[in-house]
Amino acid sequence: MSDQTPAVYGGQAVIEGVMFAGKHVHVTAVRRKDNQIAFFEVPKKPNAFLTSLKKIPFLRGIVGIIESAAKGSQHLTFSAEAYAEDETSPEEAAKGKEKKERWNLTMILGVAVVGILSFAVGKIIFTLVPAFVEGLIFSQAFENKILHNLLEGVIKIVFLLCYLWFISQTPLIKRLFQYHGAEHKVITAYESGSELTVDKVQKFSRLHYRCGSSFIIFTVIVGVIVYSFFTWDTMGERILQRLLLLPVVLGISYEVLRWTNALRDIPVLKWLGVPGLWLQLLTTKEPNDEQVAVSIASFNRMLELDRQSNALKS
Template sequence: MPQTKPALYGGQAVIEGVMFSGKHVNVTAVRRKNDEIVFYEMPKTTKPWVKTLLKVPFVRGIVGLIDSSAKGSQHLNFSIEQYAEDEAGADGKDTAEKDKKEDGGSFWSLSMIFGVAVAGVISFVLGKLAFTVVPAAVEELLFGKSFDNIVLHNLIEGLIKIIFLLGYLYAISFTPLIKRLFQYHGAEHKVISCYEAGEELTVQNVQKYTRLHYRCGSSFIVLSVIVGVILYSMPFFEWNSIWERIYIRILLLPVVLGVSYEVLRLTNAVRDIPVLRYLGYPGLWLQLLTTKEPTDDQVAVSIASFNRMRELDAQISEQPGQAAVNA
């Protein structure tokens, strides 16, 4: 009999833990300071109209990004609450100054992440707008009157985006809390790779695998820059002023996101084909910044989250009525 391909799972790193998304449930595992691993389990409930849109090419990418951003923020909030309780301690003392002095700025990092989590979808939309508008405005101010070649303008704009992105990721990677977040990101990838290879999920087996993975959202970020350069360079998207240029960028943002998602799916589909597999390499290179090698303890948390997700998925699948509701 032909061997069944493993299911495709995704996830995200959270503060001191990992969230995995299954067919019927999302599960987050977080390690507390006393070494206890706690779980946050949430059934996946998707409205019928959202399910329909998730099947429509070029639309499903945008809907999926917004939906996952909203749901992911709930799991990130859970991890932040656990972290805050551990930092406060049993005596309830304010540890803000302690964080600043002993953790090299982790208090600032936690505040930054908390803001992203609370904002949810709003943060996602504003972040994409800023990343789209600011590089265009910078390029226009620096080079707008230097030459008329629209393709060259767009290439420079794309380069500015990449520089901004790499600079930002490099800067925050020095913050201890963000560094640990990136380590858990690596642990998430390793667990998925080990599972997809058909190996038993032990710490020793998982650690053998690379922390880079084709389906990571980091790849989507790089592809959106490349797709944007191509779309903006089309003749009918020329501009005559900086405001017109920014307007076009905002107007085309959903198109860029939708096309980038389809390109990402394509690169995943052809990653086992020689030569074509290199299409996904820019995203893998970016993951050298967004992931770090995890410790054994961090891998153990990732395994615990993945196993719990699959266990709950199996339980719900055995209940046809409930599975139909949560699918």
């Protein structure tokens, strides 16, 4: 075990690889068809305005989501293009650049749906559709608004679980979720002070308190609570209210995620983060050794570049 508290790092799974965000750089490593590991490195460009916003509680969550989606799309694109290139036969490649671009666009759009749906467009869909469905079914059953909110939350969770289960049945997404598990294992191993070898990393859990999947489930729980402070008379008012309160729900949920992560070592309070861990049983899969090796390679390269940047600034 290390005597020093390790830095807090995050990442995300991409097609056939993992991206890790360091202090000074974002690094993606992907496994190519020839079994080589290719890297994509994007230095962070300091932004004083965003840095100041990320110091403000409740607002920093919104800024973080937008920033993560913007930066993550670059790495998703890199992995999609690498995958498309590997899956394109020499004969198909010879047919011209236009066909390759169409294939890449298809892959990129597919990955974007999985990677961004939960945090942007998908959050709106999973906010409005359950409210509409609950109102359609139960609007005349009773008047208790808190009970309506609870049922809306239940419907939202059912929709979310069905969606995650459905996409996890496809081979591409299943492998994406395996890399998600590999990402968590590496971060947990590092935070535990373990040596980053495949054998040792594989011993750690694929679940992690700080995961975006935990954030999703917290938005459902926080939404039920926040919505209970407001009332509505028509479905239109209810839908508009959900849209206006969405930034509030996201901001509070981010703080709850940070709080539960900080309390995860306290015997009783650690159970606050369990709902998020349960959801990760769907959004992560056990990775194989090759996938863990890619994740380790990405993390080590990120650490190396971060140390180089620190050395240059010192």
